[in-house]
Amino acid sequence: MTASSPVLDIQGLTVRLPAGADRLNAVEDVSFAVGPGEIVCVVGESGSGKSVTAHSIMGLLPPGQLTPTAGRILLEGDDLLRKSPAALRALRGHRMAMIFQEPMTALNPVMRVGEQIEEVLAIHTRFDAAARRQRVLDVMRSVHLPDVERLIDAYPHQLSGGQRQRIMIAAALVLDPVLLIADEPTTALDVTTQAQILKLIKELQSRRKTGVLFITHDFGVVAEIAHRVVVMQNGRVVEQGRAEDVLRRPRHAYTRMLIRAVPTLTPPQRAPTGQVPIVLEARQLAKTYVIGGFLGRRREVKAAVNVNLAVRRGETLGVVGESGSGKSTVARCIARLIEPSAGAILLEGTDVAKLTTGALRPHRKRVQIVFQDPYRSLNPRRTVGASIIEGPMNFGVPREAALARARELMRLVDLDPDALSRYPHQFSGGQRQRLCIARALALEPEILIADEAVSALDVSVQAQVLQLLDDVRRRFNLALLFITHDLRVAAQVCDRIVVMQNGEIVEEGVTAEIFRNPRHPYTRALFEAAPGRAFAFGAFETD
């Protein structure tokens, strides 16, 4: 830690949960400090209390639901928990600022981005309009936004995800706060964008000597930027120390487990699949969206162009790319959730690309998808049992048989068969993703598409679900099409990989080969952007 006194000093913070929650306190006896010019990463899985801690500092806890009951939060020596709402408001945005996970939703969609930065100045300063505009332009330049004179009047939806997060950072830093709280600021971003935003945060905090409290679940990010690390589990701090020490010589079992669960960028040895038959093949697949027309300006968006891929029985093909690369479009075309504009989709030789709804029906069950967000892909008003048996019953399986099969599948995905009568909200995220897998398997598909199926999960849960997907692939000899933006995950489960950029496949090959020797510049850029790539997770030193 630096010699000067900390900008943020949390001592024994305890926050009470509302009655009836699964534990008494959201966070309990949490103590740590952030020095000036220091980046402290708070790491933990969902439910660890890391976000509650951050929101306590800002005074943004939902009133009446979460109440700090003990401890002190000192910002430059001043106890924030004893401040009046008005005094806290005066500090927020001025001495301490916060940026959030989703730059998509964290900005007001009906306000120009310039206004949203300017708002901070309007609240906390007496600058006139011209001076405010000048400050806004300056801070927009300092976060390296291009063409700021034009962007200042843009609306959030006209900006890319990375640009939006830069706007958030600009609004947070415009008054040079002593403390910046970043709550998973790069989680929703693409890897290459994430790398740029991390670099920007590092650059700004070292120039301005801002103390940064960085909340993340991603050890790759920790390895990239942290000076010190605080590990939280179930509302308590289980370990803290210098980043180097915690990453290389973790003392607590939970820290070790978390770090071990980070998939490595080195693909494990996989047996070659050999000359088994191809079950799924896409030939010159294309999808073009047409926007506008009839007096409006007509625009064409090519979401997928000339995509050729083939998956063999029992094989996992990874489709890797960033948002907008067309990977999900390809998945949706193959499952015929959307109609491709051109090309062929061969399911064991039958072209289903242009089949009508009726003719397509018998083929529907052969391709099943598991989606990214397990919270939104199960109908909240139906029991999970009803969701699982719906598909087979649509294809004429009697109810009793479908239910018996559902119980079997529940055991297969490691859930209690008696839980079939429960509703989705009674399950955790990882359990819900298991349910989604069970639902997909109920139709006995030949091809399973996992569309970012583990992206929304905590690392430890992610590892389990990946294991499960690999198990069912082997057990049912499924062809698995694995869509992901995460190279680490792709390295672990894929036999072969195709890399997509702007709707096209730019590189394809055997996983180990691509990781050893990426040829396309874009693939190389993806590798370089992977956070913590220089760090071998789980190779602990014993002291």
Add this chain to the structure above:
Amino acid sequence: MLAFVVQRVLATIPVMGVVAFVVFLLLRLSPGDPAAVIAGDYATAEQVERIRAQLGLNLPIYSQFFTWLGQILRGDLGVSIFSNLPVTTLIAQRIEPTLMLALTTIVFSIVVAVPLGVLAAWKANSWIDRAVMMFAVIGFSVPVFVLGYFLIYGFALGLNWFPVQGYRSPFDSPAAFLHHIALPTLTLSAIFIALIARITRATVLEVLSEDYIRTARAKGQSERKVLFRHALKNAAVPIVTVIGLGVALLIGGVVVTESVFNIPGLGRLVVDAILKRDYPIIQGLILFFSFIYIVLNLLIDIAYTLLDPRIRY
């Protein structure tokens, strides 16, 4: 933007055409012969036939339609069968009270309902919220004429604060106008206040859980500005929609309210015309109201694009 407005205006033309056709057909197909009604109980068959010829009712139905359509396009809505006055003149005579009542009702409803709804959302599940919502239920359930007579009984007859009935033009005397329009406005507003307050509460409540509200608070913004600057503007689209629908529904309420308070407006004209089967007036009024409704929809669509930059047609 201009292209969008032009496009929307052009799109209203076929709609108006369909409306004209339906209005025409509806009345021709409904039972009752206006020629017989005009001629009276003791008329001979020849007299009825002569009147029918005068009115053009003996012509084939399609030629009646095209004659009529041609007249509308020239701004001629026909002549009342009974009073022999042009329908346009009749509408012009009666339009002011109706327009004024509609205007005061809308303004009053919005001014009262939107802040109430925002307040209820902000204080969700508190006694304030429950009081607002209870008022909304009452506003929905009490029929316009019951509320009207109730207010007359209490504030006009009982306390003697307001006149019992009648209308004064604001162009003659603004004070007398307000004095006379107060109770009708209150009567007609109740249901709209209830409707708009409920929608405002629901949408603002939803918006308040959005991430950008948290961002605004993180900037140190005051609660009042969080509510009105951030939340309300994002909730505006559904609120404007319901206000627009409300104005359309207003037409029905105006008829009843005008009867209760004895206001010589379009509502009364409609009722009288229907009772007498005065086709030209009925047709003219339906067309006139449809036109207002279409213009209103156009204005709502334009308002959307101004309120939400993401909406582009």
